[in-house]
Amino acid sequence: MRSDALRRRENILRVARELFAERGAQIAMETIAEASGVGIGTLYRNFADRLALVEEVTLVMLEDIRSASQQAIERLDANEAEGWDVLLDSLIEQNLGALSEALGLQLPKKVSPRILEAQAEASRTLNSALGLAKNAQLVRADISGLELIATVGSITRPMPRAFSNSQPGLEERIVQIMRDGLRPQPAQN
Amino acid sequence: MRSDALRRRENILRVARELFAERGAQIAMETIAEASGVGIGTLYRNFADRLALVEEVTLVMLEDIRSASQQAIERLDANEAEGWDVLLDSLIEQNLGALSEALGLQLPKKVSPRILEAQAEASRTLNSALGLAKNAQLVRADISGLELIATVGSITRPMPRAFSNSQPGLEERIVQIMRDGLRPQPAQN
Amino acid sequence: MRSDALRRRENILRVARELFAERGAQIAMETIAEASGVGIGTLYRNFADRLALVEEVTLVMLEDIRSASQQAIERLDANEAEGWDVLLDSLIEQNLGALSEALGLQLPKKVSPRILEAQAEASRTLNSALGLAKNAQLVRADISGLELIATVGSITRPMPRAFSNSQPGLEERIVQIMRDGLRPQPAQN
Amino acid sequence: MRSDALRRRENILRVARELFAERGAQIAMETIAEASGVGIGTLYRNFADRLALVEEVTLVMLEDIRSASQQAIERLDANEAEGWDVLLDSLIEQNLGALSEALGLQLPKKVSPRILEAQAEASRTLNSALGLAKNAQLVRADISGLELIATVGSITRPMPRAFSNSQPGLEERIVQIMRDGLRPQPAQN
DNA sequence: TATGAATGAGAATTCATTCAT
DNA sequence: AATGAATGAATTCTCATTCAT
Structure with missing residues (x-):
């Protein structure tokens, strides 16, 4: 049992x-x-209660981020540039944003130590992967792991129906804009 | 009375x-x-009920988009390039995202004709403004008004606390990434 | 309305x-x-919630104690000895105990100021009545208002059915024992 | 096993x-x-269920009363007057009241025969002890075993916090009043 | 027409009891 | 026979909506 x-x-x-x-x-x-x-x-x-469930789900999410980052590190180390795209796709596919929306809105002011730790670990690994991707000119230099997560999270949240109803594939277009924004940017005058 | x-x-x-x-x-x-x-x-x-209120608020929001777009058209017509930035700032400042989040999640499958119409009108005007901005190389060519609204909306929604607590100014960084993504993009190989 | x-x-x-x-x-x-x-x-x-209801009921109870005490004071001042018995009967009839049981078990550690104040006022008035009754040799000298309330309260709580089923009028007998215990006591050797 | x-x-x-x-x-x-x-x-x-547990605990309690009574009988038979006080103390110390409170409130209308029998047996023994104590002028003549149990039970139940917080030792004062009420009483006019 | 009191369905949570292992 | 996981009815409380004044 x-x-x-x-x-x-x-x-x-x-x-x-x-x-x-x-x-x-x-x-x-x-x-x-x-x-x-x-x-x-x-x-x-x-x-034990709704918050406990929310926290457990958050931990799973953070672990997924960490593990996807770890895999990306290995591929980037092997000079496989698509490691970066795979990581980005993975973050997007996880519905990271929809989830963090749900979670974030109800996590209390005091985030539990377990979450903080998992978050730190995920950030650390993701930042390593980011470092390699930056070296390979795959991503803009001025972005941190947290910013990447927040960006992907913002973009992948459920879309108001009034919008998504009007144009199939709208989500994908927005993702594309974000992808372009994440690339190394030309110097601004 | x-x-x-x-x-x-x-x-x-x-x-x-x-x-x-x-x-x-x-x-x-x-x-x-x-x-x-x-x-x-x-x-x-x-x-009459919560949905009716939500719909009315949505109409106001769409009208605001339309009117900001109209102003942008006038400035762009006058070759004032900052008309575009003003429009973008206006969309961002409206808290468009936070609002559409609130609204979008509860609009029913069948969006009312009034909303569809207002949305069409806002899109139309915004598309005109966008056309001028594209001509002026201020914005990427492959984006529609609806996509712009959805993008700004996605980006300006409230951030999960677990994230925003960790880094002040996180929201601004994400907005910056979006701005870069909206610019005319170099051809991809 | x-x-x-x-x-x-x-x-x-x-x-x-x-x-x-x-x-x-x-x-x-x-x-x-x-x-x-x-x-x-x-x-x-x-x-607002169960506790709020409990507190209001408690306030009513305390006010009843105060007002019964006030009436007793008036009668005792007029040398009407039965003023004391009437007060005692009144406390008993109020089901004081059953009620304070219900209330006491769920009042939080921090009793609200309103209750403390009402309790102080009820005690004050009851103590005045008690003073007069003691002077008239109607009640033992070594008892305070709080002790009286607690005693009456103890005695008038609902009786376990296993007991009350066995002997009708059991409650009244217990009340009698309490009444006797409340009288001026002969000196113990 | x-x-x-x-x-x-x-x-x-x-x-x-x-x-x-x-x-x-x-x-x-x-x-x-x-x-x-x-x-x-x-x-x-x-x-089998909560009621069954409650009934068994009640039986234990009744058996304790019986056995304390039996011991009292032996001491009173030997002219040891403190046998009575020991019995009274024992009833008080058992937390008889707190317990019967807990139990009594949930026993159903129809108390089981086993309980009735144990109660009868406890009453019988206690009544014998009481008879001896009455003869020795240790306790008022007009009280039965059941009444004694009910009195002690009433008095030893947990006190509402609002009261017990206000005066340490309140419980003991109430017990004292009961002890006095149980004594042989002077004739009332 | 404006008000806010009343309503009851719905959501979170607890706990007595049953049942698979 | 012991265990503890699963169940669902019961309870507290919230809030959208209706209705009497």
């Missing part, structure tokens, strides 16, 4: 992450439970 | 817009009423 | 007081609302 | 009794299980 329970817990986390991303931070706990195929009691047995 | 009522209504709209932008889409109707200095009953007399 | 609403509020207080006394501190807020003939929302509009 | 299981069961009972007395009737079953060092499943294996 140990492994059973663990699997269930992991599943709740995965489902919660998706729902936060797709339907916003206000998604009802009951909806998350239902979508996870468990009772509301089980959800609360695994995560 | 008519003008009294009209002024009250305008005031509710202004207050609602600010509160949506500052405190998010979840702001309680009662809070809006209170901040507007009217009773909750009066709020509902003016706006 | 002002008076309507006030009447409703008073009624909720009265009902809550009775239910706390009869059915204990855990009585559901919904039950109180129902018994008051109002919706749960109305209960919460009048009393 | 049998004795192992028995010991476990006894331990749960002991712990439950303490928790009911110290922390009130609302204590969670899970808390009782944890404090007993067993899983919640084991608790339920031993006691």
